[in-house]
Amino acid sequence: MDKMIDSPWMLRIVALFLACLLFFSVHAELSDANESAGTDDVEVIRDVPLEVFYDDENLIVTGLPKTVNVTIEGPRTFVLSMKYAKDFSIFVDLNHLLLGEHTVEIQYENISEKLQVTLDPATVDVKIEEKITQEFRVDPEMNHRLIEDGYVLKGMTAEPATVFITGAKSVIESISYVKATVKGEEGLNQSFSQDADVKVLDRDLNKLDVLIEQGSVNVKVDIAEYSKELPLSIHQIGTAPEGVTINSLTTNVKTVKVYGKKSIIDLLNEITVEVDVSQITEAKTYEFEVKLPEGTTKVSEPKIKVKADITKVEEVPVMDSEETDSSTTTEDIDS
Numbered sequence: 045m046d047k048m049i050d051s052p053w054m055l056r057i058v059a060l061f062l063a064c065l066l067f068f069s070v071h072a073e074l075s076d077a078n079e080s081a082g083t084d085d086v087e088v089i090r091d092v093p094l095e096v097f098y099d100d101e102n103l104i105v106t107g108l109p110k111t112v113n114v115t116i117e118g119p120r121t122f123v124l125s126m127k128y129a130k131d132f133s134i135f136v137d138l139n140h141l142l143l144g145e146h147t148v149e150i151q152y153e154n155i156s157e158k159l160q161v162t163l164d165p166a167t168v169d170v171k172i173e174e175k176i177t178q179e180f181r182v183d184p185e186m187n188h189r190l191i192e193d194g195y196v197l198k199g200m201t202a203e204p205a206t207v208f209i210t211g212a213k214s215v216i217e218s219i220s221y222v223k224a225t226v227k228g229e230e231g232l233n234q235s236f237s238q239d240a241d242v243k244v245l246d247r248d249l250n251k252l253d254v255l256i257e258q259g260s261v262n263v264k265v266d267i268a269e270y271s272k273e274l275p276l277s278i279h280q281i282g283t284a285p286e287g288v289t290i291n292s293l294t295t296n297v298k299t300v301k302v303y304g305k306k307s308i309i310d311l312l313n314e315i316t317v318e319v320d321v322s323q324i325t326e327a328k329t330y331e332f333e334v335k336l337p338e339g340t341t342k343v344s345e346p347k348i349k350v351k352a353d354i355t356k357v358e359e360v361p362v363m364d365s366e367e368t369d370s371s372t373t374t375e376d377i378d379s
Contacts, residue, residue: 085120087127088113094150095135098172104212105138106253107170112150118159126159134163138172145171173212180219181206182242184263186226191267192233194305194341198266200226204258207242211254219254220247224261237264269341271303275314278350282322290321291353300334301344308339317348324352 091111098105112134116126126132132154141148149167184200191197202224209216224240240263244252278293300315319332329351334343 084118085123086115086117087123088115089127089130090114092130092134095133096138097135098138098141102175103143104173104175104215105170106173106212108136108168109165113164114152115162115164116155116159117162118156122156122158126155136168136170138170141172143172143174145169171212173214175210176213176216177208177210178216179206179208180222180244182222182224182261184224184226184240184261184265186228186265190228190230190232192231194270195233195267196270196306198268200266201264202240202261203264204261207261208257209244209254210257211252215252215254218246219244219252221245221249224263226263226265232265232267235264235266235268237262239263269303270306270309271301271344272309272312273299273301274312276300276345276348277314277316279316279318280321281318282320284321284354285325287357288325289355289357290324291355293319293321294351294353295348297345297348302337302340303342304340308337312337312340315343317350319350324354326356327352327354 090113092114094109094112096105096108114132114134116123132152134150134152136148136150138146138148147167147169150163150165152161152163155161182202182205184202186197186200188197207222209219209222221244223243223245225243226238226240228236228238239260241260242256242258244254244256246252276295276297276299278295280290280293284290295317302309302312302315315334315337317332317334319330324330329349331347331349333347334345336343
């Protein structure tokens, strides 16, 4: 056995066998490769960005999709190379077109001529318009239901109060509202400020595709307790002291502001000050507390000064009986 292995002829035979095996193996792989290269394949490359060439400083173009689906068909090696390299571009050139509506063909470049290319969409309808910039006032807004019962929204201001908006002329002309909406939780009962995004809407409240120079503004919200100005009236209670006649009770305060829940305050017609005339003994100015109606929280004048005009009757002194008898006796003697 060892002699056979050491024999030169045996080594030559084994080497020849291995060479034949390697030859047929390589031949088979080359045949498979050539067969694959000659086979057509189809691939769809989705969402390829669409490049647009136009005067973007002075014009606005609408109607263009952001991406295009590209279908390529051809020899497998070319298809796979294009699919993974993605070194081609999809574009439209609008530089030669005038203002108005146009149907344009989407083009491509840097794709092998051996491949058949299909674009989806192949053409698009575009509108080329003049780009304009205009200043608009920002209107802050807030859901009033967020405010706690008994409080009201006194006002809102935006800083800055106006913004510059850029877009196609027809879009700018369709702007009806420029809003900044303030958000929050229910139960708001004090003033605050908040940054709010600016929204540009048409008359049907559709959001418009425009460029806003300042996308958000600071909104100051003024919230205060609900109040109402009501007339003040004086109501006498008690009995004047003996010998005192109340001629008039007057006050310089004609109205007071009452605070509290709107549902309660709106039912009130006046605020009454009860003046206890039993405390009035001379003509001067007195001070009385304003009694809060049920459901209210406070009034602008908790105490009211009331000027009293009175007439005071002086008592006639009564003479003693002894003095009367003495006087009578003297008169009798003289007579």
